[in-house]
Amino acid sequence: MTDDLELRDLDRMRARGAVRAVLVVYLAELAWSLLAAWPIRVHASRSFGAHPDGDAVLFAPGARALLEWVGDDSGGVLVSALPVTVATLLVGALVMQLPLGALLLRLTHTRGGIPPRAGEGAAFARRAFMPLVAIALSSLVLEGAILGGGVAAAGALYDRLAPRGDARAVVYAMTAVVPFLLLVAAVGVTADLARAAVVVRERENLGNASALRTALRALRHAFSGMRRAWALAIGAWASRWAAGLALVVCGAVAAAYLGGKAGAALVALWVAHQIVLLGRTALRASWLARAARIVAP
Amino acid sequence: MSPFCASRRHSGAVLLAFVLALSCAPTLPAPQAADAERPAAPATPTEHPEHVASYTMRAKLDPALHTVHGEGTLTWKNVSHSPVRELWFHLYLNAFKNQSSNFMRAPIGGFRGAIVPTDWGTIDVKKLSWTDGATTHELWDAVELSRPDDPDETDARVPLPREIAPGETVTFAMVWDDKLPQVVERTGYDGSFHMVGQWFPKIAKIEDDGRFAHFPFHHLGEFYADFGAYDVTLDVPESFTLGATGPATESKVEGGRRVERHVQADVHDFAWTAWDGFQKRTETIAGVTVTALYPPGYDDLAERELATMRFALPHYGERYGAYPYTVLTLVHPPATVPEAGGMEYPTLITTGSPSWTPRGLLTPELVTIHEFGHQYFYGLFASDEVTWPFLDEGLNSYAEAEAMAKWRGAGSLMRMFDIELGDAEGHAFRGNMFSKDEKVAQPAYAFTTGTHYGALVYGRTSTILETMRRVHGDDAMRRALGTYAKRARFRHPRPDDLLGAIKDELGERAAETLRVALMEKGWVDYAVTSVASAPVRPPAGLFDRGGKRETVPADSGAKGTFEGWVLVTRRGTLSFPVEVELVFADGSRKREAWDGIAESVRLPFHGTSPLRAVLVDPDARILLDEDRTNDFATAPKASRAGAGRVLERATYWAGLALGAIAP
Ligand SMILES: [Zn+2]
Numbered sequence: 001m002t003d004d005l006e007l008r009d010l011d012r013m014r015a016r017g018a019v020r021a022v023l024v025v026y027l028a029e030l031a032w033s034l035l036a037a038w039p040i041r042v043h044a045s046r047s048f049g050a051h052p053d054g055d056a057v058l059f060a061p062g063a064r065a066l067l068e069w070v071g072d073d074s075g076g077v078l079v080s081a082l083p084v085t086v087a088t089l090l091v092g093a094l095v096m097q098l099p100l101g102a103l104l105l106r107l108t109h110t111r112g113g114i115p116p117r118a119g120e121g122a123a124f125a126r127r128a129f130m131p132l133v134a135i136a137l138s139s140l141v142l143e144g145a146i147l148g149g150g151v152a153a154a155g156a157l158y159d160r161l162a163p164r165g166d167a168r169a170v171v172y173a174m175t176a177v178v179p180f181l182l183l184v185a186a187v188g189v190t191a192d193l194a195r196a197a198v199v200v201r202e203r204e205n206l207g208n209a210s211a212l213r214t215a216l217r218a219l220r221h222a223f224s225g226m227r228r229a230w231a232l233a234i235g236a237w238a239s240r241w242a243a244g245l246a247l248v249v250c251g252a253v254a255a256a257y258l259g260g261k262a263g264a265a266l267v268a269l270w271v272a273h274q275i276v277l278l279g280r281t282a283l284r285a286s287w288l289a290r291a292a293r294i295v296a297p
Numbered sequence: 298m299s300p301f302c303a304s305r306r307h308s309g310a311v312l313l314a315f316v317l318a319l320s321c322a323p324t325l326p327a328p329q330a331a332d333a334e335r336p337a338a339p340a341t342p343t344e345h346p347e348h349v350a351s352y353t354m355r356a357k358l359d360p361a362l363h364t365v366h367g368e369g370t371l372t373w374k375n376v377s378h379s380p381v382r383e384l385w386f387h388l389y390l391n392a393f394k395n396q397s398s399n400f401m402r403a404p405i406g407g408f409r410g411a412i413v414p415t416d417w418g419t420i421d422v423k424k425l426s427w428t429d430g431a432t433t434h435e436l437w438d439a440v441e442l443s444r445p446d447d448p449d450e451t452d453a454r455v456p457l458p459r460e461i462a463p464g465e466t467v468t469f470a471m472v473w474d475d476k477l478p479q480v481v482e483r484t485g486y487d488g489s490f491h492m493v494g495q496w497f498p499k500i501a502k503i504e505d506d507g508r509f510a511h512f513p514f515h516h517l518g519e520f521y522a523d524f525g526a527y528d529v530t531l532d533v534p535e536s537f538t539l540g541a542t543g544p545a546t547e548s549k550v551e552g553g554r555r556v557e558r559h560v561q562a563d564v565h566d567f568a569w570t571a572w573d574g575f576q577k578r579t580e581t582i583a584g585v586t587v588t589a590l591y592p593p594g595y596d597d598l599a600e601r602e603l604a605t606m607r608f609a610l611p612h613y614g615e616r617y618g619a620y621p622y623t624v625l626t627l628v629h630p631p632a633t634v635p636e637a638g639g640m641e642y643p644t645l646i647t648t649g650s651p652s653w654t655p656r657g658l659l660t661p662e663l664v665t666i667h668e669f670g671h672q673y674f675y676g677l678f679a680s681d682e683v684t685w686p687f688l689d690e691g692l693n694s695y696a697e698a699e700a701m702a703k704w705r706g707a708g709s710l711m712r713m714f715d716i717e718l719g720d721a722e723g724h725a726f727r728g729n730m731f732s733k734d735e736k737v738a739q740p741a742y743a744f745t746t747g748t749h750y751g752a753l754v755y756g757r758t759s760t761i762l763e764t765m766r767r768v769h770g771d772d773a774m775r776r777a778l779g780t781y782a783k784r785a786r787f788r789h790p791r792p793d794d795l796l797g798a799i800k801d802e803l804g805e806r807a808a809e810t811l812r813v814a815l816m817e818k819g820w821v822d823y824a825v826t827s828v829a830s831a832p833v834r835p836p837a838g839l840f841d842r843g844g845k846r847e848t849v850p851a852d853s854g855a856k857g858t859f860e861g862w863v864l865v866t867r868r869g870t871l872s873f874p875v876e877v878e879l880v881f882a883d884g885s886r887k888r889e890a891w892d893g894i895a896e897s898v899r900l901p902f903h904g905t906s907p908l909r910a911v912l913v914d915p916d917a918r919i920l921l922d923e924d925r926t927n928d929f930a931t932a933p934k935a936s937r938a939g940a941g942r943v944l945e946r947a948t949y950w951a952g953l954a955l956g957a958i959a960p
Contacts, residue, residue: 029952
């Protein structure tokens with residue numbers, strides 16, 4: 001393809017230079033999350049919306065209503081609403097590759113110091129969509145398989161150790177999962193490098209090659225990036241992952257503190273939880289920018 | 298025992314099994330048909346039971362072959378009014394002998410014990426003799442191990458050479474060999490761990506009329522026995538740690554063997570455990586020596602179980618009478634045999650839960666308190682667990698939920714993710730699921746599935762009694778069950794004893810409610826059927842006033858006052874007094890009491906604010922209420938409170954999930 005966009009200088013590939021694009025990604029995720037959550041809300045509202053305190057009864061001490069709402073296997077939320085939510089989230093995982101593509105372009109390209117226009121971001125997102133989906137699907141399948149292997153290995157180890165009756169068998173078995181988790185992380189990091197490579201290495205070829213071929217070439221860049229700078233990549237990813245985890249913990253603390261109340265407390269909880277999600281999106285953008293610097297030519 | 302492995306599915310197959318079994322389910326005597334021959338209950342607790350069946354035994358464990366060689370004597374008194382011409386013995390271990398046993402044949406799933414043992418178990422009686430004067434009779438030579446139409450060998454009949462008269466005491470000598478199964482349900486071995494329960498030839502309980510309450514060991518049934526004194530000498534390899542019913546009065550190590558003598562009076566069973574892996578902690582709690590035996594690495598759980606006993610011993614003592622024994626042993630089986638856990642024997646209980654159980658999940662505490670509760674509802678009261686399982690498991694599940702809530706508050710089952718899940722609420726969820734399928738008060742073997750047994754016997758009995766506690770108040774319920782406990786101690790109570798205590802302390806209506814709930818599948822569902830709320834207006838229409846005809850329009854004269862009514866319906870065969878809460882648009886709330894006797898009530902209101910919503914049973918006392926989602930309504934045109942909290946949380950969790958799968 002031909003346009004006058006060029007790669008940014010490496011030290012200018014930063015998330016903080018792309019605040020608006022980060023917000024767009026966050027808002028897209030928020031919209032999809034609302035869509036996914038809606039069937040659950042409808043079910044709760046149908047069951048308890050007419051209660052004087054609404055769905056607060058689900059969070060009441062004792063949790064009788066919650067048990068029935070969740071546990072009723074003929075019409076409870078798990079059987080009648082959750083499957084729709086899960087399906088929506090799975091579709092969302094693919095749809096979210098569109099805002100991701102726009103973010104990647106915004107993080108890495110410029111036109112004489114001026115960021116690409118929104119329309120250019122959208123056009124790139126469309127072209128990069130299939131390669132990004134290919135990378136997402138393959139990495140998710142691989143991660144799932146590795147996790148499954150880890151669980152199986154831990155189970156086998158536990159079965160061997162447990163007859164001694166020692167509680168430490170559980171600890172050993174759980175420790176056995178750790179290498180598998182590290183492997184999953186490595187796959188995730190490599191996949192992110194490949195995503196970055198789609199925009200910094202393969203942008204010019206996007207119209208000319210098949211999605212699969214583009215994804216494979218991006219993966220090759222990712223592998224060479226990992227070979228070159230695996231410690232740097234994993235360190236950069238891990239620090240942001242840890243920060244994201246800390247945000248989730250803060251969210252849990254906020255929920256515990258604010259509880260299931262209505263009114264101002266509920267609004268405060270909305271805000272607190274959404275700050276957590278926005279923060280995680282920003283951390284993710286920051287890491288993708290770092291990944292782009294690693295795989296950039 | 299504890300029902301924690303019971304599944305909760307309600308499938309078509311379950312329903313089908315229910316319909317099929319209903320046609321052959323035995324019917325119960327009407328609860329009012331009290332046994333006239335039973336002596337009146339004393340007003341004060343009996344300090345000691347009459348010793349009917351006392352055993353002196355010696356048992357030697359071979360941990361490699363998983364065998365126990367036993368010998369000893371049984372001293373038995375005919376306490377009935379009739380001469381006895383035969384004896385009946387329970388040979389429980391034969392339940393695990395083959396797949397022809399009643400236990401293994403039962404087409405019952407959904408409860409514990411639904412596995413085929415990888416190594417079978419048996420009890421072979423070698424000798425049962427009676428030296429009567431100068432003559433020794435070899436009674437076992439004439440034993441009838443099974444019936445012609447039933448190959449089960451757990452219920453043996455032994456004819457006698459002469460009658461044993463009422464009041465006569467006789468002594469039998471016994472020799473037998475056990476082969477323990479790989480742990481099934483409650484008993485057996487796993488590696489070098491041995492849980493030895495139901496391991497000796499046990500004489501059936503004799504009833505007043507001279508009939509033995511004998512029965513084959515059923516998949517869902519438990520036990521029933523006479524009180525006595527046990528003097529048991531256990532002989533195991535030196536490296537093994539022993540736990541057993543009663544205190545160890547002698548202990549020595551000799552020739553590589555550990556020999557301990559355990560002596561306990563006023564009990565009706567004896568169980569023991571031996572393992573070379575046990576860790577041990579001992580603590581005196583409320584005057585009782587409590588010993589925790591547990592696998593390596595379970596120190597945290599042992600502490601949680603001991604902490605439970607620090608609360609439970611005084612609490613149960615205050616509510617159900619003092620714990621009369623000097624010892625209590627808590628046995629936490631290794632993780633590979635959870636089936637050995639969650640079981641009760643006199644002064645010895647088995648606990649459970651994985652070592653990594655988070656502190657917010659209270660299953661270790663719950664199992665411990667449940668099994669300890671059986672020291673009363675099974676141990677001291679000794680009701681017929683086969684015929685009336687609700688009297689032990691049901692009442693004990695209520696006691697467990699009551700104690701856990703008193704100790705740990707609303708989150709007595711789980712306290713995690715800002716959710717407080719109550720044990721009683723868990724019972725209600727399970728117990729209300731099958732309320733219309735089968736009655737609660739029926740024999741264990743009459744239940745169509747283990748799931749029904751678990752839900753109705755444990756869950757529903759607990760829910761019925763907890764509803765009564767919340768309706769009548771904690772003091773009244775404590776008095777009622779305290780009276781029952783006093784009358785029941787050492788006296789093998791029956792359903793009438795429970796109904797009688799409830800009637801004496803809570804009144805006729807409460808007793809009748811309990812009877813219908815237990816015996817007639819009683820159920821209840823309160824519902825808000827309709828709500829009306831409108832401004833107060835003068836009557837509209839044509840009026841002749843002062844010689845003139847006036848037209849009063851329909852929407853005239855609203856003066857800021859409102860009126861209307863709510864219609865509350867009671868469905869089902871049970872009734873409880875209940876409160877109805879009216880919630881007005883200005884935020885004010887008003888409660889109306891309804892005796893709940895009629896099938897419906899229309900409650901009018903009049904005030905300065907329109908009605909926004911109405912809620913039946915605002916304090917959630919009626920745990921038996923079948924459907925909580927019809928207990929409230931929002932007035933027409935009023936705004937619903939909605940589901941904002943659920944939307945907030947679901948959106949947040951969806952956002953986190955999306956971030957995890959969609960980078
Ligand atoms: Zn129990």
